[in-house]
Amino acid sequence: MAKMVGPRVYSCSHCGNHVCLHDDIISKAFQGRNGHAFLFSHAMNIVMGPKEDRQLMTGLHTVADIYCRDCGEVLGWKYERAYEETQKYKEGKFVFEKLRIIKENW
Template identity: 75%
Template sequence: MAESLGPRLYSCYNCGNHVSLHDDIISKSFQGRSGRAFLFSHAMNIRVGAKADRHLITGLHTVADIYCGDCGELLGWKYKRAYEASQKYKEGKFILEKAKIAKENW
């Protein structure tokens, strides 16, 4: 029987810093700057930048870029505010770009 390696994680592709748990994925159907992105309920070991209003595919949002807490690599963004009622579920959630994260313990 295979040994359990612990929780499935996502790490910064650049330095290996753990940034989120697989169980925290809400959706894999998002678009980031560099392609496909995942919406997470939580992120860890990150630094949150200044907030700014951005026009995204789904409308105007206030977001803050998120960076790896170790190497400073830009990983995605955090939704601070959604202006449309149908987008409010994103508030407080995190986008991590697939190209910027690596699977660990899979």
């Protein structure tokens, strides 16, 4: 039987820096700029870029790109504000593009 060494984490695919936990996934049904993406409730070891309004598939949102703290790779974005009532659940959440993160401790 395999032994769990720690929490299942996702790391930056460029440098291996831990950036989010599997247990914090809200949805795997998101679309990023470069394909599939995941919505997370929390993130770690990231740096946020400036806030800007962006027209996304689900409407207008204020977002900030998120970067790996160690290597500076763009990993996705954080939803700062949703202008449509049905999208308010995204506020304060993080989108990580699947191509930008890798699984560890699985």
